[in-house]
Amino acid sequence: MADRRRINGPVGQTNPPIYDTPQEKRIAKRPGDNAVRKIFLKTGVTPSASGSAYLEIDDPFAIRPSGTNLKLTCTVHGPRALPRSAPFSPHIILSTHVKYAPFATRQRRGYLRDSSERDLGVHLETALRGAIIADRWPKSGVDIIVTIIEGDQNRDSPDYDRDEGWDMMNVLSGCITVASAAIADAGIDCVDTVAGGVAALAAQDEKSQPSIVLDPDVASYHKIFAACCVAYLPTRDEVTNVWFKGQLPGADAMLYNKMVERSLVACRNANRVLIQSLSETINPGQNVS
């Protein structure tokens, strides 16, 4: 049922106009497949929340105004008292909500969370639960709310049907990193800073062989065969969550391991940004080793 209290947007998808001369294919002019896109991360953006963070992964080749950007904001509320109906809990109760803004993707999103958003929420909760020292906060709950402002999709690519949800991998890794920053900002005890990273098995164009790339900018590859999003604690060398999607060609048995290892590299890169950003909140403008 439509929500009558809000001004609803048009039902279904709204597409930008498609012109006669299709825009040329985006080309991944990366320095290499091992490069990850630049991450912007800032904590303390929402004054009313206990902790908050904002993450942005910018399109490095943004020649058009509508590149494929990822913009996430996370707010942490709590630790606070559990509702009266909740049973006794000797540790903190995590509840994660991941929500796409209605305008975040090509397909317009509703105001209620759909199954993919709930799925992201479950993955995020698993990733964070391994990092939080839950028994420091008995009888309390914390709400972690991630809003996806821009969902890493190429808006003016004419081939809409090619959307197979690979961008959700990048979104999840961003969610993990931004939530980790917001939790640290809120002062909830963690064993380590958890960060997310993605590796994918992708082919540049029709002729080229698939290769493993880090932080895949989905729109600039011809086809993605499989992708893997990992949440990783670098100091502990522990993985708290793995999400693997797609089909691997049967020839190489070690390919799965290789992909997870490559995602760990992406995790370490994201973690470096996270540490730098957290350190700057205490001593602004100072470089901390």
Place this chain on the structure above:
Amino acid sequence: MTQAVAVPGQLLGPADRYAAGAGTHIHESNLYSSLLGTVAVAQPEKAPGPAKRLTRIAALAAGNNSGGNSNNPNNSSSNSGGNRNSLPTISVSRSGVSEKREVLPEVGNVVLCRVTRITPRHASVAILVVGDTVLEAEWQGLVRVQDVRATEKDRVKIYESFRPGDIVRAQVISLGDQANYYLSTASNELGVIMATSEAGNPMFPVSWKEYKDPETGISEPRKVAKPF
């Protein structure tokens, strides 16, 4: 002066050279930060850190240390227990990050609370202050009739001890059930510290069991806390 910054998961030092303070944890006989904040090392001569989390940390350190001893043969459990007090305490505080650091009431803490409702069996209170820290959120507490005072427990009547709106100093005796912390006022220092009369005037204590309204002259029964 710049202070040393710690992010969660940062190595602070070996566990046999420092004692774990607030905001730290022990993993494989090393001390790591568990908070984003500034590092403080307190020498054992001084008061070892804030007292509000002390019970919890002592238990954690003892539990982890006995588990970690198998990895670290140099650190036998007998001497680690003995010289724990002589080690400098390393702690991570949130002072540089933000002033609003949420703390939880813990068993043994003295809290200030406001009475919200009373029943014959207990008084419901909202905990406002733990130790010296004003809480961000309100936590529910319960003073049961048998915890109001230490003597003549069977003659205690809640409505002769508390009224809604009173400010009470109490001690946490249990984490309680799912909703409430259990509090006790069974000590001379604990009880009502601020009260208003039925006429709405602030009252002053006149005895261990009475508050008096200076304007109407009517006294009301309370469980009065000993003034400092």
